[in-house]
Amino acid sequence: MNADTNVRIVFIPRTEELPNDISSVDPTRVFYFPHCTVYREFKKDLNLIQLPTMTLGLDLYMCQDEIRVVGNWYDDHQTLLYDGRTVDERVRHLENLNVTGDYIGYFRWYSGSDVENLKVKVHTLNSDIPPGEGGAHTYNFQFMIIDWTVAPA
Amino acid sequence: MVTDKKYALVAGSTYYYFPGGHLFRNLTKDLLKMQIPSFVGGNNAWDILRATRSFRIEGYWQDDPDGEYDGKTAFRRYLDLMRIAKGQKGDEPNQTYPFYIGNESHNVIIQDVSIKKQSGYGDVIDYVISLAVVTPIVGG
Numbered sequence: 001m002n003a004d005t006n007v008r009i010v011f012i013p014r015t016e017e018l019p020n021d022i023s024s025v026d027p028t029r030v031f032y033f034p035h036c037t038v039y040r041e042f043k044k045d046l047n048l049i050q051l052p053t054m055t056l057g058l059d060l061y062m063c064q065d066e067i068r069v070v071g072n073w074y075d076d077h078q079t080l081l082y083d084g085r086t087v088d089e090r091v092r093h094l095e096n097l098n099v100t101g102d103y104i105g106y107f108r109w110y111s112g113s114d115v116e117n118l119k120v121k122v123h124t125l126n127s128d129i130p131p132g133e134g135g136a137h138t139y140n141f142q143f144m145i146i147d148w149t150v151a152p153a
Numbered sequence: 154m155v156t157d158k159k160y161a162l163v164a165g166s167t168y169y170y171f172p173g174g175h176l177f178r179n180l181t182k183d184l185l186k187m188q189i190p191s192f193v194g195g196n197n198a199w200d201i202l203r204a205t206r207s208f209r210i211e212g213y214w215q216d217d218p219d220g221e222y223d224g225k226t227a228f229r230r231y232l233d234l235m236r237i238a239k240g241q242k243g244d245e246p247n248q249t250y251p252f253y254i255g256n257e258s259h260n261v262i263i264q265d266v267s268i269k270k271q272s273g274y275g276d277v278i279d280y281v282i283s284l285a286v287v288t289p290i291v292g293g
Contacts, residue, residue, distance in 0.1 A: 111273065
């Protein structure tokens with residue numbers, strides 16, 4: 001089975017820059033989302049105000065931009081395709097990194113020859129880890145986009 | 154692939170087609186009736202200050218390797234549209250674009266973009282795009 005590394009997030013302390021070589025990053029801060037589904041939600045709180053004189057006004061104050069990743073994680077401590085972690089370890093690392101605001105996430109999404117790079121902050125982490133060993137562990141993670149003009153890594 | 158160039162959003166020289174997309178139209182007035190107390194005349198009045206008009210397109214994009222529309226992958230088209238919706242560096246992010254429905258055109262602002270795609274290389278992106286219409290109402 002080939003590894004699917006199309007969707008990835010690397011968390012970097014907010015005082016540092018993303019290094020060119022990802023292998024130099026602490027592996028507990030790198031997360032892959034194989035075979036996931038990505039949702040992008042961009043929403044302007046936009047109201048058109050039309051005065052009786054036909055003058056138009058626009059309320060452009062608020063804007064929301066989020067990306068949501070939904071899928072299943074599996075243990076990787078035996079297959080070693082991605083990070084060599086169990087799902088429990090992976091979820092715990094992701095939560096611990098994001099309890100404080102000390103880290104910025106660098107989201108990378110490949111599709112064919114194109115790539116999207118975004119700086120994100122964690123908005124919501126939801127995961128369902130069933131009891132016992134193995135099996136699919138579903139997740140639904142929501143990230144707020146804070147910068148979409150990120151140079152490719 | 155559905156072949157349908159009925160709906161198109163135009164940004165510069167780039168046409169974004171929505172083949173097979175469902176078009177929803179919406180006009181909402183923030184309409185209030187106000188009645189002046191009878192001791193000062195008792196007249197009725199209408200508050201018609203705010204009106205919102207929008208189009209919403211729902212459908213899915215596929216890759217276009219044959220160049221029937223734009224020759225782009227669905228993912229490339231999504232990336233380009235987001236650059237317009239959010240505004241490129243130095244550009245006005247909220248400028249208006251012509252949106253064609255057949256021969257009819259409206260000036261619109263991209264209001265909402267929602268997409269869904271599987272992570273890897275695939276040729277289908279579901280989209281829901283809302284466009285706020287800023288064309289003045291003729292004769293309104």
